Each structure stands twice: as C-alpha cells, then as structure tokens.
Amino acid sequence: MSTDQIKDRAVLRFSRFAVARRTRTNSLMVENVLDDFMLALTSQNSRGNVFAQHSEASFEVCFGQFFSFNEALRTKENGYIWPWKYDYIEDLMVLKSGYFANVFSDVETHPCSFGESSLGRQNAAEWIRTAFHDLITHNTFSGEGGLDASIMFELNREDNVDTRPVFETTLHFMSLFHTPRSSIADLLALGVYTSLANCGGPQLPFRAGRLDATEADASGVLTPQPHQDLESHKSIFSRAGFSDTDMISLVACGHTLGGVHTAYFPHILGIDEFPIDGAKEPSTKLDVVHFEEGPGSSASFDNTIVLEYLSGTGSNPLVHSHNETFRSDKRIFSSDQNETIRTLSNQSNFLEKCKDVFGRMLNLVPRDKGIELTAPVKPIDVKPYIREQSIDSRGSIRFSGRIRVRVGPATARNADDLEVELSIVNRNATGTILIRAVRGRRSGGVSSGHFGDAFAWFEFSTTVPSSVGIKSFNVFLIQPSTGDVEVHDNLGRGFPVSDVLLYQPRQSCLDSVVKDGKINLRVVAAIHETGPAGAPTLKLFRKVPREDVVVPAFEATIISFKLTAVTYGAYRIFQADTALDLASWNTRFDVVLNSEIKVEFLPTNVLRSASNCKPL
Numbered sequence: 008m009s010t011d012q013i014k015d016r017a018v019l020r021f022s023r024f025a026v027a028r029r030t031r032t033n034s035l036m037v038e039n040v041l042d043d044f045m046l047a048l049t050s051q052n053s054r055g056n057v058f059a060q061h062s063e064a065s066f067e068v069c070f071g072q073f074f075s076f077n078e079a080l081r082t083k084e085n086g087y088i089w090p091w092k093y094d095y096i097e098d099l100m101v102l103k104s105g106y107f108a109n110v111f112s113d114v115e116t117h118p119c120s121f122g123e124s125s126l127g128r129q130n131a132a133e134w135i136r137t138a139f140h141d142l143i144t145h146n147t148f149s150g151e152g153g154l155d156a157s158i159m160f161e162l163n164r165e166d167n168v169d170t171r172p173v174f175e176t177t178l179h180f181m182s183l184f185h186t187p188r189s190s191i192a193d194l195l196a197l198g199v200y201t202s203l204a205n206c207g208g209p210q211l212p213f214r215a216g217r218l219d220a221t222e223a224d225a226s227g228v229l230t231p232q233p234h235q236d237l238e239s240h241k242s243i244f245s246r247a248g249f250s251d252t253d254m255i256s257l258v259a260c261g262h263t264l265g266g267v268h269t270a271y272f273p274h275i276l277g278i279d280e281f282p283i284d285g286a287k288e289p290s291t292k293l294d295v296v297h298f299e300e301g302p303g304s305s306a307s308f309d310n311t312i313v314l315e316y317l318s319g320t321g322s323n324p325l326v327h328s329h330n331e332t333f334r335s336d337k338r339i340f341s342s343d344q345n346e347t348i349r350t351l352s353n354q355s356n357f358l359e360k361c362k363d364v365f366g367r368m369l370n371l372v373p374r375d376k377g378i379e380l381t382a383p384v385k386p387i388d389v390k391p392y393i394r395e396q397s398i399d400s401r402g403s404i405r406f407s408g409r410i411r412v413r414v415g416p417a418t419a420r421n422a423d424d425l426e427v428e429l430s431i432v433n434r435n436a437t438g439t440i441l442i443r444a445v446r447g448r449r450s451g452g453v454s455s456g457h458f459g460d461a462f463a464w465f466e467f468s469t470t471v472p473s474s475v476g477i478k479s480f481n482v483f484l485i486q487p488s489t490g491d492v493e494v495h496d497n498l499g500r501g502f503p504v505s506d507v508l509l510y511q512p513r514q515s516c517l518d519s520v521v522k523d524g525k526i527n528l529r530v531v532a533a534i535h536e537t538g539p540a541g542a543p544t545l546k547l548f549r550k551v552p553r554e555d556v557v558v559p560a561f562e563a564t565i566i567s568f569k570l571t572a573v574t575y576g577a578y579r580i581f582q583a584d585t586a587l588d589l590a591s592w593n594t595r596f597d598v599v600l601n602s603e604i605k606v607e608f609l610p611t612n613v614l615r616s617a618s619n620c621k622p623l
C-alpha cells in the first residue's frame with residue numbers, strides 16, 4: 008500500500024472515528040492530525056517498524072492517542088484503579104455463571120438446597136453457621152476476636168466439637184480459593200454474601216481486607232448453645248456489640264435456612280423418642296429436622312420461621328423440642344414479649360433487618376490487628392485481564408487478554424450493541440496503536456452475576472515490536488447504534504502494563520512427575536535492556552500443612568533467577584528452578600525486579616507440564 012493510499016484511508020478512518028465519537032472536527036484539526044500521522048508513518052517505516060505489520064491499524068496510531076485523552080469522553084470508574092489487591096475476590100463475588108464463572112458463587116450454594124452427600128446437608132446454611140461461630144467471640148470492649156478464621160484452630164472446642172464435620176467441610180471448600188490475596192476470613196464473609204444471594208436473601212455490603220488468625224481465640228468466650236439460659240445468650244451477643252433486638256433478629260435470620268441434625272445433636276431431637284410435637288416418626292429415622300416446615304421454605308431466605316413461631320406451628324426443634332432446656336429459639340424470640348419478632352412477620356422488614364444485622368456481623372474484626380476493611384465491594388464496570396505479555400524469539404511482544412464490561416439495566420449497556428477497542432500507548436508515550444477486541448464465543452461471551460448483574464467479555468490479541476513497546480492502554484466502549492463512546496483510562500492513569508519485566512508462560516512449566524513427594528517448577532522471565540541491572544527474584548507462596556488444621560499456611564520464599572545465554576531482541580532471558588511439595592501444586596508466585604517492577608499473583612496450576620514446556 009502506497010503512502011498516498013494509506014493517507015486516503017486515514018482520512019476516511021478519522022472521519023468515521025469523529026462521527027462515531029460525536030467529536031467536533033474541522034479541516035484544520037484533520038490537517039494537523041494527518042500531519043502528525045504522516046510524520047509518525049515516515050519515522051516508523053524508516054525503521055521497518057509497527058506500520059508494516061499493522062497496516063489495518065497503522066493510521067489509527069495518532070487518532071487513538073487523540074481520542075484517548077479527550078477529556079469530554081472520559082468515564083470515571085467510581086474510584087476503582089486497576090490492578091487492585093482484591094480483584095480476585097471481586098471475581099469470586101460477581102461471576103456466577105456463563106462465559107467465565109467460578110464454583111464459589113454458583114455450584115456449592117445453587118440451588119440453595121444443595122449440600123454434601125449426607126442427607127439433609129445444606130451448604131448455604133453451613134457457610135452461615137461457620138462464619139457466625141467464628142465471629143461471635145468478638146469482644147467489643149477489648150477489640151479482640153471477630154471474623155478472623157480462628158475457628159480453624161477451635162474445632163475441638165466444646166461448643167464446636169458437635170458440628171466439627173460441618174465446619175471442616177466449609178473450611179476445606181474455602182481453602183480451594185485461599186490465596187495470598189484472599190484470606191479465609193474474607194472467604195467466610197463472602198460465603199455468607201453468596202449464600203444469601205443464592206437463596207433469595209438481601210444483597211449484603213461485602214467488604215474485603217480481613218486477616219486470618221494464626222492461633223485459637225484466647226478470649227475463652229464460647230458461642231451460644233441451645234442449652235444455655237436467656238441471660239447467657241444476652242451476655243454473649245452484648246459482648247459482641249449486639250442489642251437484645253439484634254440478638255432476636257440474628258437468630259431468626261440465621262435459622263431461616265438449615266436445621267438440626269440427629270447425627271450431631273441427638274440430645275436435642277431425642278433419640279428413640281418423639282422430639283417434635285405431633286411428629287409422625289421417631290427421630291432415629293430422621294437425619295435432619297428443619298427450622299422451617301413449609302414446602303421448600305428451608306431452602307429459601309424468608310420469614311417462614313417467624314410466621315410459624317407466631318402461629319405455634321412448624322418443626323423448629325429449638326422451639327418445639329421434647330426437652331424444654333433446648334428451646335433456645337423460643338426463649339430468645341419471646342424475650343421481649345414477641346415485640347421484635349412481630350415486626351419481622353413482614354417479609355420486607357425481615358429482609359431489611361437481616362441485611363442490617365448480617366452486614367454489621369460480617370464487619371466484626373479484631374481491632375487490635377490494625378485491620379482496615381475496604382468500602383463495600385461493587386461490581387467493576389470495566390476490568391482488564393492480561394493473559395500474556397511476553398517476548399517471542401523474533402523480538403516481538405505478545406499481548407493478549409480480555410476486557411470484562413458490565414452490561415444490563417444497571418449500566419444501560421447492551422451486550423449486543425457494544426464494541427470494544429484498546430488504545431495501546433507505546434513505551435515512550437509518544438504514540439498509540441488501536442486494536443479491536445472481539446466478543447467471546449462460549450456462552451455468548453456473557454457471564455451472569457448475582458442480583459441481575461451481567462458481564463460481556465471481549466478478547467484481544469496482538470503483537471508489538473519490542474522497539475515500540477507497551478506502557479499502558481485505555482479502553483473504548485462504542486455503541487454502534489448511536490455512535491456513543493465511553494473512554495475508560497483508569498482514572499487518568501491508563502491501565503499500566505510495564506514491558507521492562509516480562510513473564511514467559513510458554514517457557515515456564517510445572518512437572519507432572521512426582522519425585523520423593525515433590526514436583527519441579529520452572530519460571531522464565533525476560534528483562535529489557537533499559538531495565539535495572541541485576542536478576543529478578545521469584546517470590547513463591549508455598550502451602551505448608553498444619554497439624555489438625557484443615558487450611559494450610561502460606562510461606563513466602565525468595566528464589567533467585569539465573570541469567571541464561573539466550574536473548575530475544577533487546578531482552579535478556581532469566582530462569583528460576585525450584586522443587587515444590589505436592590501440596591503447593593496450586594499456589595501463586597510473583598516475579599520481582601528491583602523491588603518495584605513486578606508481575607504478580609501468577610498461578611502455578613495453569614502451567615504447562617515439563618514435556619510441553621517450550622525451549623528457550
């Protein structure tokens with residue numbers, strides 16, 4: 008294509024950009040932009056550079072930069088700056104099903120009645136119980152205790168031993184998502200959020216930032232037990248910062264799901280007796296007696312437990328137990344002459360009060376640990392995911408990933424009337440390359456979330472000469488039917504992607520052969536000649552099993568990279584090798600250069616096996 012032909016196409020392309028983005032232009036503006044464009048074209052072609060390989064996108068370089076920084080088009084991201092420490096937690100929270108989904112938000116508590124293989128188990132109820140037993144030991148006066156996952160070390164305590172299998176099952180599942188950026192305490196809180204979301208409950212204000220305890224709670228406070236008297240219950244809830252009214256609400260909200268199991272509490276249900284008023288069978292034939300008797304009600308977050316209590320019906324063992332000692336729900340509900348419980352007989356009031364007390368409950372964290380929770384986590388509007396930024400043997404930078412865009416009524420964006428483009432800023436911030444992202448195919452390229460949220464996914468893949476490099480990128484959201492455009496630029500910072508340090512996933516691998524209980528890990532990295540001197544380091548988070556504790560601990564180890572004899576263009580290639588215990592096959596690692604330049608939170612479980620690891 009001749010220079011004149013490229014210039015003619017550039018004029019047409021610029022006009023289309025201007026119309027699509029509803030940007031006012033004039034002949035002088037077009038002339039100035041074209042002059043800049045042709046100057047860049049001449050300069051780049053003289054080096055046999057990017058325009059030879061990107062003929063379709065070449066004339067968009069100057070235009071992309073022009074539109075990227077047009078303040079009139081900029082869209083604020085509500086304070087979100089990418090990357091964020093809790094991006095992984097946000098994924099677990101919002102991606103329920105579809106193109107990209109996770110088991111955490113869907114399978115284990117959806118449908119709400121789903122449970123383990125044992126008859127009557129209900130994961131949603133068990134997740135709520137586990138979090139409650141962990142946090143109710145909080146002391147609002149001293150600041151000790153709270154939602155800190157100390158229950159990991161307390162399963163043999165007298166108030167937990169009967170339901171140890173329940174807590175172990177929950178903690179084991181949470182451990183699958185435990186990372187250096189997702190504490191078990193945060194996952195327990197997120198489990199409550201997810202349980203309510205999947206069971207028809209209110210949307211809780213979930214906050215992240217909890218830290219995990221490293222030992223059992225030292226306060227000596229036990230969780231409420233059915234055999235305790237009313238004053239004991241009031242004391243426990245008061246110590247945690249809850250009023251008597253809160254106590255009644257928490258019990259009603261917490262017991263709308265689940266029930267009492269004969270295997271764990273035979274003394275409540277009365278083995279070989281008829282524990283429930285009007286029961287048709289002895290309890291030995293029952294595995295679980297639900298708190299709510301209505302059809303399907305025990306798998307729905309509703310106020311049936313309140314209505315049945317007020318009418319004197321239902322199956323709640325903690326109201327109708329054969330032994331009055333264990334009628335703790337009845338004592339608590341009636342402690343203010345049923346005043347509070349009557350207000351909860353209205354479903355709207357019930358849901359609003361549950362949202363209030365559960366929200367405050369999840370925010371109980373040890374004050375003496377310096378923990379600062381985030382603001383309530385909300386679904387992110389536009390979120391990038393970098394799949395690969397690496398150097399190939401020809402000296403070009405592979406750059407690929409996905410852009411997740413929130414769509415639906417909450418945003419007024421229609422996934423079927425949406426195009427996504429990226430403006431890639433070069434290393435010296437003197438020009439940009441515009442590329443188009445393509446809608447994902449699987450599941451229509453859409454993920455569903457909770458509470459009506461939906462997300463459309465757009466994939467991109469390109470190569471950029473290492474002499475041009477990549478500093479950052481901005482995202483254009485274009486509505487073809489109207490020409491409207493949103494520019495997302497990470498609050499004016501651009502989405503940063505330093506090309507000084509590159510992680511090489513194609514040459515990195517995790518051996519599938521186990522030798523003496525260990526597997527070999529190889530990580531390869533590349534450093535540009537303009538980067539700091541010296542070798543990078545590998546920060547590896549090993550999983551260390553703990554005796555009689557379901558969840559392993561993370562132990563960070565530092566491993567030095569070694570310089571290889573291989574170079575890819577302007578990049579030197581480094582390699583780090585280490586042995587992993589089998590328990591750490593699914594963990595995370597960072598590649599760090601000079602303590603400031605980092606490629607972080609990389610997973611080991613997606614690495615190629617050694618036999619498929621490409622040579623340097």
